[in-house]
Amino acid sequence: MHTAAKNQAETHLLEAAREFQKCMQCGKCRSVCPVFKEMGNELYVARGKNKLAEKIVSGDLQISARVKDAVNQCLNCKTCSANCPAGVSPEHVVLRLRWYITTQEGLGFFKALLFRQIVWRKWPIGLAAVLVGLCQRLLFGIGPKNPVRHLFPLFGFSKRRNFPTMALRSAQSRYPEVIPARTGAKRMRVGYFTGCAGNLIYTNVVKSVVDILTAYGCEVVIPKRQKCNGTPVLANGDYEGARRLMEHNFNLFKKYDFDAIVVACSSCGLSLKKEINLFIEPGDELTAFTGKVRDINEFIHNSLDIKQEHLGPLPYRVTYHDPCHLVRGQGISAEPRNLLRRIPGIEFKELTEAAVCCGSAGSYCLTHYDTAIKINNHKVRHIREAGVDMVATACPTCVMHIQDNLLQHNSPEDVRFVVEILADSLRAAGTI
Amino acid sequence: MNARCITELTLIFGKDHILTELEDMIAYSYDAAHVEVLPEVVVFARTTEQISQLMRLAYREKIPVTPRGQGSGLSGGSVPLQRGIVLVMDRMNSILDFDPANRLITVEAGLTTSEIDRTAVSTGLFYPPDPGSVSFSTIGGNVAENAGGLRGLKYGVTKDYVKMLEIVLPKGDIVRLGNRCVKHVAGLNAESLFVGSEGILGIITTVTLALLPIPEHRESALAIFDTLENAAQAVADIIAAGVTPSTMEFMDNTTIKAIQNFKDCGLPRDAEAVLLIETDGEFHSAQAEMARVEAQVKKNSARQFNRARDAEERDRLFEGRRVALNALASVKPNLILEDATVVRSRLPEMVRGIIDIAARYRIMVGIFGHAGDGNLHPTFLIDMKDREEMVRTESAVKELFQLAIDLGGTISGEHGIGIEKKPFLENQLGEASMNLLRDIKRTLDPENLLNPGKIFDMPAIY
Numbered sequence A: 001m002h003t004a005a006k007n008q009a010e011t012h013l014l015e016a017a018r019e020f021q022k023c024m025q026c027g028k029c030r031s032v033c034p035v036f037k038e039m040g041n042e043l044y045v046a047r048g049k050n051k052l053a054e055k056i057v058s059g060d061l062q063i064s065a066r067v068k069d070a071v072n073q074c075l076n077c078k079t080c081s082a083n084c085p086a087g088v089s090p091e092h093v094v095l096r097l098r099w100y101i102t103t104q105e106g107l108g109f110f111k112a113l114l115f116r117q118i119v120w121r122k123w124p125i126g127l128a129a130v131l132v133g134l135c136q137r138l139l140f141g142i143g144p145k146n147p148v149r150h151l152f153p154l155f156g157f158s159k160r161r162n163f164p165t166m167a168l169r170s171a172q173s174r175y176p177e178v179i180p181a182r183t184g185a186k187r188m189r190v191g192y193f194t195g196c197a198g199n200l201i202y203t204n205v206v207k208s209v210v211d212i213l214t215a216y217g218c219e220v221v222i223p224k225r226q227k228c229n230g231t232p233v234l235a236n237g238d239y240e241g242a243r244r245l246m247e248h249n250f251n252l253f254k255k256y257d258f259d260a261i262v263v264a265c266s267s268c269g270l271s272l273k274k275e276i277n278l279f280i281e282p283g284d285e286l287t288a289f290t291g292k293v294r295d296i297n298e299f300i301h302n303s304l305d306i307k308q309e310h311l312g313p314l315p316y317r318v319t320y321h322d323p324c325h326l327v328r329g330q331g332i333s334a335e336p337r338n339l340l341r342r343i344p345g346i347e348f349k350e351l352t353e354a355a356v357c358c359g360s361a362g363s364y365c366l367t368h369y370d371t372a373i374k375i376n377n378h379k380v381r382h383i384r385e386a387g388v389d390m391v392a393t394a395c396p397t398c399v400m401h402i403q404d405n406l407l408q409h410n411s412p413e414d415v416r417f418v419v420e421i422l423a424d425s426l427r428a429a430g431t432i
Numbered sequence B: 001m002n003a004r005c006i007t008e009l010t011l012i013f014g015k016d017h018i019l020t021e022l023e024d025m026i027a028y029s030y031d032a033a034h035v036e037v038l039p040e041v042v043v044f045a046r047t048t049e050q051i052s053q054l055m056r057l058a059y060r061e062k063i064p065v066t067p068r069g070q071g072s073g074l075s076g077g078s079v080p081l082q083r084g085i086v087l088v089m090d091r092m093n094s095i096l097d098f099d100p101a102n103r104l105i106t107v108e109a110g111l112t113t114s115e116i117d118r119t120a121v122s123t124g125l126f127y128p129p130d131p132g133s134v135s136f137s138t139i140g141g142n143v144a145e146n147a148g149g150l151r152g153l154k155y156g157v158t159k160d161y162v163k164m165l166e167i168v169l170p171k172g173d174i175v176r177l178g179n180r181c182v183k184h185v186a187g188l189n190a191e192s193l194f195v196g197s198e199g200i201l202g203i204i205t206t207v208t209l210a211l212l213p214i215p216e217h218r219e220s221a222l223a224i225f226d227t228l229e230n231a232a233q234a235v236a237d238i239i240a241a242g243v244t245p246s247t248m249e250f251m252d253n254t255t256i257k258a259i260q261n262f263k264d265c266g267l268p269r270d271a272e273a274v275l276l277i278e279t280d281g282e283f284h285s286a287q288a289e290m291a292r293v294e295a296q297v298k299k300n301s302a303r304q305f306n307r308a309r310d311a312e313e314r315d316r317l318f319e320g321r322r323v324a325l326n327a328l329a330s331v332k333p334n335l336i337l338e339d340a341t342v343v344r345s346r347l348p349e350m351v352r353g354i355i356d357i358a359a360r361y362r363i364m365v366g367i368f369g370h371a372g373d374g375n376l377h378p379t380f381l382i383d384m385k386d387r388e389e390m391v392r393t394e395s396a397v398k399e400l401f402q403l404a405i406d407l408g409g410t411i412s413g414e415h416g417i418g419i420e421k422k423p424f425l426e427n428q429l430g431e432a433s434m435n436l437l438r439d440i441k442r443t444l445d446p447e448n449l450l451n452p453g454k455i456f457d458m459p460a461i462y
């Protein structure tokens, strides 16, 4: 192996060791880890993953198919770390192990192609999205239960999966880079990190964000050259790829003089607020950057002056699902609920186990569809028990996964972003 | 283990309930203690009958079997010292019968203990023993370790609630011991033998437990002291005054400081000790009891006595105690948590003795625990990579055990003897008692195949 690669591998193991050495092996994670609850084997629980890492570091265990299986069975949902009495972050042990395995075995042709070329260059993804979007519409009609899924097994995904419809025009291409404030004097200059899902799939979220912010005196800037935040790449063990993306976005956004940087995706938010610290040299520039990042719910709640009379009535019974990377990743749970509760006509119902992971976890629900659905079945059960018309949340993969499983259950509830519902209410009152 | 045995085990348990790969063996090689031994096979039981078949196979083939609940044990009880088979109980987790009229519940041994209350609460009942691990340990493991909790002082420990047990004996026979009646004397009270047996006498498969009505009201308070002696004396005085708080938790200065560094729980860093006290029962009696507690605390020159006005304030008072172990764990790389216990009146001597031992061996110690029942958790804060410190720690632990014995106490209040405390048990019990224990073990398990090497060794001749 190259010395550089070898050094990198050792760094990852050392970092993993720093975490797992804190583990007291108490077993409390058994009571919270969603993957363990379905698998029922301690190999998959947080302390089991710590123990595997320990054995790999000590040289007693080689990377085997079983090791890879265990290491890939993690949602990065942070439920273990949020509940761990010893302050261990087992998900970081898992991510380091994934990186380590990558440095040992390489990324593999398809992942390398995906992360190093397609995600980096961005246009192929846009093109692919358009092609998929066209197929979805022209050949099979619009709708989540579209037959494009028969192509999924080619990529190692389950074909039972329903997939949302791809946008024909990306959100970013619909707007100029700088969108002026619509009312009164400009109060703030806000950078908007749309994320890939917002750009290519959930374009209505981008529209909602832009409409709300500009109506409340924000100049919104969507830097054209922004790329993926790096989380999916990181989750798949590509440290280098993630670093390139984080550096790129950091360098891009710091050039503008923003009052705030908003994101409407919980994983993008976590990555720009926290994970980025792993990759960029610490210093004033980084602190200034991370200090400006706001989840859209947080930003609207704390920084915009939405008066009660600005809100029009919506006749829904709504519940809220906490995305892992928002509630545990960023400590945000009250803001989205408060926004929903304020909307006249909305009957808000709390969801049982609202903060338990829905099983989506980015690409996990594509590569581990069966377990992901088992985990999600609890979510669907609770949603149905809540007796609502709509589930609100704040993360694209949660929306995708919960919507898929509700359809699999022939359940009529809609899944939407809080910010979309809020925009509808503001529109109903003619505010935006 | 030969392939034929594996095939037979697969037939008994089904292919989704047996593990043999190295990675899985690693996952079942340890618990919350510090010993690791790889099993050869791991099986997950779903019925009593399967376990009976397993033990017959084990006896025929002379393979050791180690029962395991959720592996939260602190004395290495579920570690397969002589390899062989680990029998995991956590998939036998149904509630079999709930009988509120007689305040009884019958559950499978692999049920998580906190699940009992989820059922009982619907009729205003609860299961009092509440070990810190209540949400990640099994009721079978609790029975096997005779687990205690914060409420031990008033409500006792696991053994006080076990009414009936179904047990698979080492050679495979299935027995049902005990009775559902409040009173029963038929048959040697034999179920008690298996409470605290640490999985060496039989495998518990179902448990019938007594439940109690949830007390109407709780009063909580935090007392802050400037000297350890005052705090320890206050505990003794409260008991002597005829009050039985449901909880009386103690934390020393090292623990308080560790907590405050870990998370601000509003504890005064300069206090030498605090007591967290709870009384419960009917509204007026809980209040009256707390008033008597207050009088005793003041008599012992407490600096402050804060009573919680509502549930929220109570949660805040208890927050420090809840994170105590975590906080101590963050001070040094490792910790050794002991559970040596004395009768309450000797508590001041015990606390003084522990501090003296720690000072002589130059080891950091944090003391917290269930002062109300004399069960302290002296916690040695160490770095296991530091060989020299480890040697000193071992000596300190040895002295700690001797101190507890000398004060008429016990080397383990709730975590069990398991592996590491084996050498000290005879000191406490004496030779004749040890021989009796070995005779019992030999009668039930002549080949020493069920969880061998725990509590005591079985020499060929003794």
Ligand SMILES: Cc1cc2nc3c(=O)[nH]c(=O)nc-3n(C[C@H](O)[C@H](O)[C@H](O)COP(=O)(O)OP(=O)(O)OC[C@H]3O[C@@H](n4cnc5c(N)ncnc54)[C@H](O)[C@@H]3O)c2cc1C
Residues within 6 Å of the ligand: A025, A026, A027, B031, B032, B066, B067, B068, B069, B070, B071, B072, B073, B074, B076, B077, B078, B089, B109, B110, B130, B131, B132, B133, B136, B137, B138, B139, B140, B141, B142, B143, B144, B145, B146, B147, B148, B149, B150, B198, B199, B200, B202, B203, B204, B205, B414, B415, B451, B454
């Ligand atoms: C953070 C933490 C806090 C704790 N707090 C407390 C506390 O407050 N009070 C307390 O008493 N303990 C406490 N413990 C210790 C531990 O949780 C208890 O000993 C618990 O009863 C173990 O249950 P388990 O299901 O994890 O059993 P395991 O650890 O798996 O096994 C424990 C022993 O029981 C045997 N066993 C398990 N199931 C069976 C069965 N069905 N039949 C026969 N034998 C069986 C095993 O062979 C082993 O010897 C704590 C542990 C931790 C990590």
Ligand code: SF4
Residues within 6 Å of the ligand: A022, A023, A024, A025, A026, A027, A028, A029, A030, A046, A047, A050, A080, A083, A084, A085, A086, A087, A088, A090
């Ligand atoms: S809860 Fe934390 S300390 Fe306990 S076993 Fe899990 S990772 Fe280790």
Ligand code: SF4
Residues within 6 Å of the ligand: A032, A033, A034, A035, A036, A044, A045, A046, A049, A073, A074, A075, A076, A077, A078, A079, A080, A081, A090, A091
């Ligand atoms: S991050 Fe989630 S899935 Fe991964 S080990 Fe922790 S609790 Fe389990």
